[in-house]
Amino acid sequence: MVGRTNGQARPVRVRGKASPRTAGRRAAQRLRCLVALSLLAGLLTSCGSEESGGPVSLNWYNFPDDSGALASAASNCSRDSGGRYTISYQKLPRAADGQRQQLVRRLAAEDSAMDILGLDVTWAAEFAEAKWILPWTGANRRRATVDTLEVPLQTATWKGRLYAVPYNTNTQLLWYREDLVPKPPTTWAEMLAMARVLARQGKPHFVEIQGAQYEGLTVWFNTLVESAGGSILNRTATAPSLGPPAVRAATIMHDLATSPAADPSLSNQMEDQNRLAMESGTAAFELNYPFVYPSMKSNNPELFKSFRWAPYPGVDPGRPAKPTIGGIDLAIGAYSKHPDLAFEAALCLRNRQNQMTAAIEGGLPPTLRSLYSDKALIKSYPFAGDVLSALENASTRPQTPAYQNVSIAISHTLSPPSAINPRSDVDEIGNQIEDALESKGLIP
Template sequence: MRRLRMLAVLPLLASTLAACGSGEGSGRPTLNWYNFPDDSGALQKAADRCSQASRGRYKISYNKLPRGADGQRQQLVRRLAAHDNTLDILGLDVTWAAEFAEARWIREWTGAAKQQATQGTLRVPLQTSTWKNKLYAVPYNTNTQLLWYRKDLVPTPPKTWAEMLSMARNLARQGKPHYVEIQGAQYEGLTVWFNTLINSAGGSILNPTATKPSLGAPAVRAATIMRNLARSVAADPSLSNQMEDQNRLAMESGSAAFELNYPFVYPSMKANNPALFKNFRWALYPRVDASRPARPTIGGINLAVSAYTRHPQLAFEAALCLRNRENQLTAALMGGLPPTLRGLYDEPPFIKAYPFAKDVLTSLQSASVRPLTPAYQNVSIAVSHTLSPPSAIKPVSSVRTIRDQIDAALQSKGVIP
């Protein structure tokens, strides 16, 4: 009899534990936030703050996606395609909004939520959250590259690519460090380099409606600059295999004079090479033409609400909380993630941690975005595969190849990886 009573209790106990685990049984739903893995603790801090600020209305559970962008996208795509209703708030790379919106995996931001999401937010990051003139995500953080250089080698930073290559050649003749560190491996960073140069030259990869490749003379100009660097003394011998972190390490080793990279290199140089840090300076990204500003390509993460969440209104509310002023400032100070709220660039704590805040803001205000299209993965692959290695670029024929491959992708003749 005792054994029978225990067996009768087990199903009830199991159902009670399941309710507690999901947060549903207590009436306090758990909102699952999926985002990149953050080692600084800033994202967990934001989740805890917003859970407390909800006054018992919801709890945010921060779930870490794989470290690489491809792995992050793959996990989200698989689960959304299966209509997984345990996904609530999604941290999307700035290139994914169009694809996810077209697939109807994320909800449009409207009404008061949209007004709050856009108020005070930088214009260019908002472009990465928009598809067909509708807002599908709210910018959480952003990023942009600056020119980093050694003041002991270069008293005045170059303003154009031509000036920088000329300075590198002069340093080489003197037997001094002279490399220009940039991302030349066959991956997304190579596409970003090309996109930055083509936009800085007055062009774009796609036309305004994202229905056809644009390219043209600005693209040939961009490809020529990439090839010229790769074949010059300014090129690191490892250029065709280098990504952001290899660039950072090369600069810290003292072998380079210039580096095109994100602000994470500043605290790293300070910690890893204090002697060289004394001469580590920054400037705006070099121009293609002296007459027009450079338009570096932005990065970052946007927060979207899943189409399959069981708590859409709470998810919108929580997403706005996660990217509010306090949490964006924390992410900037703890995690090195530049904010998307314009007002934070005037905050003393941010300026103290980012002495280059003014140049980051200037860069963001004139920045470019990667092509906004559901077929972006194909576009990026067409660019990075055709332009790798940079030393083998044939500007006219390489651009023609990119144009043909992108045109096929936009006509759905290729499969998004």
């Protein structure tokens, strides 16, 4: 028989029995219930293991590392915790902008899974001001600062408080071909003069540096400004400083870009393009990070025989350059459920053993001063002494919560380097920075 409900036909039950369709639905419902109960039991068991003394799971968000050094550090510290915690290495996107975007979105949502955060050296001020990360105090601060280089610590400090612990650092050196340049230049003027002579002789003569419209262009400008005795922002980070040192910096950039020393691809080049150009044999000089050394050794063993390094060239004779440092600082998420263990784990992740592995396997310069006299590091880093000297006299990028906008204002105004008008462009940068610091105006 057939009955009707709201115009829809349905089967009519005979007492004590159900139709095959109804029986099938009941079996499916029972199966779904069993699956749900099984999943719930697994979740309860997982929660219970942590609450009953099992290891706490800590998430470590950091850049993707192909060398295995970061995964090794997470494994080492999980093992050494004595069963109190395990560290899960969560890989962020490769590009720095993508890394920051993911962290900002999740922290803004107060995500409690954000335990240990690998921050670019320009993010601490922004994240601290937003109260997304916890300050390092007491014993944790003391342990974080012992044997740690001063300039990397500055990148992790905001308004006098330490908000992260330096995990690794980085600085550029001057790399050059000894078969073309027996004695390396000490200033930019000297280097450009050498490049012109090589060009007239028909020899490789390019100066490889980051000229694309991105963060690398800002780093180049900041290094020159600091090396000329100036700064982009004032000491309180409330207004632009710039002035004559910035005009000198912009002039040097323009001079290179309009000279024979300029690679034809300068306005599109980043660090890796610089490396490849040097390895191809078309350049005499390269301003870049230490990763180029093992790359040259592997990719062009013949050219490697004359591949040398020297301090970053200065602006004035007798005054050392102040190269802008890079690196990653480890911060603790403000919404972590286990901040005490996260602080302890972060200190472990950047201990001597793990920094040594990151330096040798991943090419990441350490932040612990004592490692630079370690024979194992020097064997893989024959330039360790020059890196240490550069780090001790290095500069940081402007420290402000508005750094992203400051950097964009600089890189857009100075791109392409061949079109730089030093005085007017520095004035324009100053105006845009004022707007950025006051959170007004449109950033290009």
